C-alpha cells in the first residue's frame with residue numbers, strides 16, 4: 068500500500084493527528100534504540116487506548132504491514148528497531164494510568180508508565196515494586212515486561228516476570244485478550260502471562276499490566292569488600308549465599324572497572340585489587356546487623372583484603388557510587404560501548420572471568436567486567452570506537468566468543484537485555500534446533516502473517532552479528 | 538558555512554541510552570523523540586551525513602530551549618551545548634541566505650547594535666522599559682516583525698518591571714563605606730538587558746557585595762556578554778564581544794568578576810570554550826572565565842548583615858544556566874536558606890526549565906507556555922508566597938506564570954538579591 072493511503076487510514080484510527088508522525092525528522096528519530104542498527108520506519112503512531120492498538124493491528128494484518136512496539140527505545144538488543152520498515156507503535160506517551168491498590172498490594176499501569184515511577188508511587192504507601200533495572204528511570208514498564216528486565220535486586224526478589232500477575236494484550240491479529248488477573252494464585256489454563264513476558268513484542272502488544280507489590284523493607288545496610296584475588300571473591304560470593312543469608316544486592320567490579328572509575332572520579336579505591344564486591348542487606352535492623360557480622364566473617368575466611376561497612380545511608384550511597392560511575396567512566400577513552408549480559412551459574416563466575424580475560428587478550432580489546440555477582444549475571448563491556456571498522460570486527464569476534472563461553476559454562480546468552488536482532492544468530496547454539504523450532508511454532512500460531520516485530524529473536528538465514536556499517 | 542561545520546564527531550559520544558529523556562522539558566511537553574536531546578543529537582548527525590536536509594533539522598533545533606539539562610543528566614558527558622551551538626550556527630547561516638531582507642536587518646540591528654550598545658540601551662533606560670517603550674520595540678514595530686506575535690507581547694506587557702534606568706557608573710551607585718581592608722576586589726558585570734530592565738537589582742547587588750566587605754568597581758569598557766547572539770547562532774559577533782570584555786577586565790586586577798544574571802554568567806564562564814581554537818585568546822579566555830562567578834558564590838562565603846526576618850514561604854526556581862552551565866546549585870540555595878525567618882519549600886522537579894530560555898518565549902510562544910504551565914503545576918504544589926529566581930529571563934517568565942494562574946495578588950516573584958537586600962535593610 069502506498070504511504071499516503073496508510074496515513075489516511077491511520078487518521079481514521081487515531082483521532083488526534085499530532086499522534087501520527089510522518090515528517091522525515093520524526094521518522095529518523097524512531098530509527099534507533101540504545102544498541103546498534105538503524106532503520107527508518109514509514110510512519111510512527113502514538114496510541115493511547117487499547118481500541119486504537121487493536122485497530123492498528125487489524126489494519127496492519129489486512130495489508131501485511133510490519134508493526135514494531137516501542138517503549139523509550141532503551142533496548143540494548145535491537146528490540147524495537149523497525150528492521151523491515153512499516154509502523155512504529157510508540158507506546159511511551161500512554162502513561163496516564165498508574166494506580167496503586169494497597170489492599171490487594173497490586174499496581175495497575177498503562178504500558179508507557181516509567182518503571183521508576185511505579186516504585187516511587189508504591190513507596191508512598193509503604194510498598195515497593197522490586198524489579199530495578201538500572202534504566203528504571205527511563206524505560207517503560209511495557210518495555211520491561213517485553214524484555215523481562217531485571218536488576219541488582221533480582222538476587223533476592225526476582226525479575227519482572229515474578230511480579231506480573233495479569234495483562235491486557237492486543238494480539239497480532241488485533242484481538243484484545245486478558246491474561247491472569249489480580250490474584251497471586253492462578254492456575255487456570257496455560258500461563259499466557261508468562262509467555263508474553265519476555266516475548267520482546269513479538270507475540271502481542273501489552274496495553275495494561277497488573278503488578279504485585281511487596282512491603283517495604285524496614286532498613287538496609289551496605290558493605291564493600293576488596294579482594295586481591297578474583298578467585299577469592301568468587302568463593303566469598305558462594306560462601307555468603309551458602310551461609311543462610313540472602314542479600315538484596317550483590318554486585319562485583321573487576322580491576323579494569325575499578326581503575327576506570329578511579330581515573331574518572333577518584334573515590335580512593337585501591338587500584339591494585341582484582342575485584343570489589345558490594346553487598347546490600349535489607350530487612351529488620353536487628354536481623355541485618357547480625358547478618359552483617361556474618362558476611363564480614365565469611366569474607367575474612369576467604370582472605371579479603373579489606374571490608375568497609377557503611378555507618379550511615381550517606382556512606383552507603385558513597386560506596387554504591389563506585390558501581391554507578393562504572394558506565395560513564397569506561398566511555399571516557401572511547402565512545403562506543405558494547406554491553407553484554409551473558410549469564411553463568413553462580414559457581415562458574417571465576418571461570419567466566421578467566422575466559423573473559425583470555426578473550427580480552429586474544430582480541431586486544433578494552434574489556435571490563437562488572438555486574439550482578441549473586442546471580443551470575445555479568446556485564447562484560449567492550450569499549451571501542453564505532454568509526455574504527457577494524458576494531459569493530461575484532462569486537463564482533465570477541466562477542467561471539469563471549470556467548471560461546473557462557474553457554475559452554477552452562478549459562479545463557481542473555482540474563483536481562485533480550486535477544487532482539489543482536490543475539491538472534493546465536494539462538495540455536497543455546498536452544499538446539501528443536502528448541503528453537505518449538506518457539507517458532509508458537510510465534511507462527513500467534514502471528515500467522517509475521518507482522519508483529521518481525522526480524523527479532525529468530526535469526527534470518529545466514530544472519531551474523533554485525534556491528535559495523537557495511 | 539556548511540554541514541561540515543556541524544559538531545559531527547561529538548555526536549558519536551552519544552550512546553543513545555536515553556538517560557537525558559526525563560530531564561528534557563520539550564520532550565515532556567511536545568511528546569516525541571524528535572524533540573528530545575537524543576533525537577536532536579541524532580538529527581544533527583543525520584544532517585551532517587546528508588541523510589536529512591538542513592530545513593528538516595531546523596524545527597527540532599529551533600524548539601530546543603538550550604537549557605542543557607540534558608548535559609547534566611548525561612552519564613557519558615556528551616557535549617550537547619557544543620552540538621547545539623554548531624547546529625544553530627549552520628542553520629543561521631543557511632537562513633541568512635534565505636531570510637527576507639527586513640528580518641535580516643532587524644536581527645543584525647538587534648544583535649550588533651542594540652544589545653552591545655550602551656547608548657541605545659541607556660536611551661531606552663531613561664525611564665523607558667525594554668519592551669514597552671524602548672527603541673528596540675519601536676524598531677521592531679517599524680520593521681513589522683513582531684506583528685505575528687501579538688499575544689506574546691500583550692502577555693509580557695503586563696509583567697514588565699518598573700524601569701529605573703541603568704546603573705550609571707557614577708551617579709547611581711553610591712558607595713557604602715568599605716571596610717578598611719576589602720575582602721575581595723570585584724569587577725561588576727552589569728549585563729545589557731539587566732542594566733536596563735533590572736538596574737535596581739544590579740545596584741542592590743553592588744551594595745550587598747560592599748556590605749559583605751568587597752571593593753566593587755563597575756568599569757565602563759565592558760560590553761554585552763553575547764549570550765543571545767550565541768543562542769541565535771551568531772558566533773562571530775559573540776566572539777568579538779567576548780574579546781572586548783576580556784580586554785576590558787584584563788586592565789584591572791580584580792579577584793573576581795561578578796554578575797547577578799544567570800544567563801550572562803553562563804556565557805562568561807564559557808568564553809574559554811568559545812575561544813578555544815584561537816591561540817592568542819585561549820589562555821586569556823580561560824583566565825577570564827575562571828574569575829567569573831555568580832554573586833551567590835561570593836555572598837554565600839561572606840558574612841551578610843541580616844537585620845529583618847522574612848516570615849514567608851519561599852521557593853526557588855533555579856535558572857538552567859546556573860544549574861547546567863555554571864553548575865552552581867548549592868550556593869544560591871544555601872544563601873536563600875540563610876535568610877532569617879524564611880520557610881523554604883522545594884518545587885518538585887525544580888531543575889526543569891521554566892521555558893523562558895533567552896528569547897524562546899517570544900519566538901516560540903505557545904511551546905514556551907506549555908512548558909510554563911507544566912512548571913506552574915509543580916509550583917502550585919508547594920504554595921509559595923515568594924518565588925525566587927536569579928535570572929531576568931526566568932524572573933519574567935515566572936511572573937507570567939503567576940499571572941496566568943491568576944495569582945499575582947498572592948505570589949511575588951523576586952530576584953535572590955532583592956530578598957537578601959530586604960533582609961539586610963539595603964535599599965537602592
Ligand SMILES: Cc1cc2nc3c(=O)[nH]c(=O)nc-3n(C[C@H](O)[C@H](O)[C@H](O)COP(=O)(O)OP(=O)(O)OC[C@H]3O[C@@H](n4cnc5c(N)ncnc54)[C@H](O)[C@@H]3O)c2cc1C
Nearest residue numbers: 138139140141142146200201207209210213216217268273
Ligand atoms: C544505560 C542502560 C542501562 C540498562 N540497564 C538494564 C538493566 O539493568 N536491566 C535490564 O534488564 N535492562 C537494562 N537495560 C535495557 C533496557 O532498558 C530494558 O530492556 C528496558 O526494558 C527497555 O524498555 P523500553 O521502554 O526502553 O523499551 P524499548 O527499548 O522501546 O523496547 C524493548 C522491547 O520491548 C518491546 N515493547 C515495548 N513496549 C511494549 C509493549 N507495550 N508491548 C509489547 N512489546 C513492547 C519492543 O518491541 C522491544 O522489543 C538498560 C539499558 C540502558 C540504555
Ligand code: SF4
Nearest residue numbers: 561601602604605607
Ligand atoms: S537543552 Fe534543554 S530543551 Fe534542549 S535538548 Fe537539552 S534538555 Fe531538551
Ligand code: SF4
Nearest residue numbers: 551552554555557611
Ligand atoms: S544521556 Fe547522553 S549518551 Fe545518553 S542519550 Fe542522552 S545525550 Fe546520548
